[in-house]
Amino acid sequence: MKNRRRIYEGKAKILYEGPEPGTLIQFFKDDATAFNKKKHEIVDGKGVLNNRISEHIFNHLNRMGIPTHFIRRLNMREQLIKEVEIIPLEVVVRNVAAGSLAKRLGIEEGTVLPRSIIEFYYKADALDDPMVSEEHITAFGWASPQEIDDVMALAIRVNDFLSGLFMGVGIQLVDFKIECGRLFEGDMMRIVVA
Template structure:
């Protein structure tokens, strides 16, 4: 552990968030993304969750690689080790893009739609990334007016988000999980003289609301105050179902996957 700690200390840190650390990459235009064990639910810190960083590294690799393979551009280049992956450097837009398939969370609170209601179509929402302000919901008008993006950017974001949703929904249904909603972050990269938008950050249980199709009872869980499934079990079970569970993660149980 001392060697790993010394090696990490020698690298130049670019950014540290609740769940990840970014370091300068070995090649121009690249970064090393290190996944921490710190957990969060609905953007609220939950303390360290043993093995979470290892699992999220594998899960994000699985989803990003799958998107790359179907032509959805992402920042992912390759996984380097159990906790790190190499990614493309991108100019991040100051937005969280949320795709909702079922009513939950803020949508039920704002609009009074019953929890678990299937939406007539996937709904794309935008949130301004500022934790001090509570990451407020914003409209396309705000985004264009304040220069966070133009109309072409918004068209591209929607196209990206809906393609990711199609892919993720299908993958999750294949392992008995309903994707209620998820969030994306989008970055700009230059390819020659042309700028394009790509999916950046990560795709993992940290950024998804997942409901197990088998025996799902939303009312008991969220309305009647049932204790949530421990985060470690959620990450482990999803990795097991998708076939990406690392051999050194041993806290495998049989939870109901609800996040």
């Protein structure tokens, strides 16, 4: 890793320049954070486990025709991924009232929602990732209306897959978060799960 050019470091991953143009190497760290890094611990082996889980999920999504940035796992801690332009949003899909949703709206924890809810949060640690509306997203140029539609369609498809995956082992999927990006291929651009 010493000879690689670091592109980005987040709470759980480091991105390095990839071996070919348009690729990156994603390294999974052992850092465990909560509340935007207000709580921080090192958990030995977390990065290895996250890499394997990520590989498993992305392989399934790719096989189902859901576009992602994932190419392949390289080793215990690294993946080869396609370079994308990240849309600065966290996309949260909620199936059951829990955590901040239950607290914010006064809904009893564990209440199954009548339908899945998709929420958007602006990726800005300094602002504690505030919730934003589609109006904010388009007004500030973070994504176009068509891109929002594409992101929502991907989020619903991922939710359908993950709900079934977890149900198969007796776990109810409460909520999850994804990020999406723009993948440029020649003159074409498409939204992918990143």
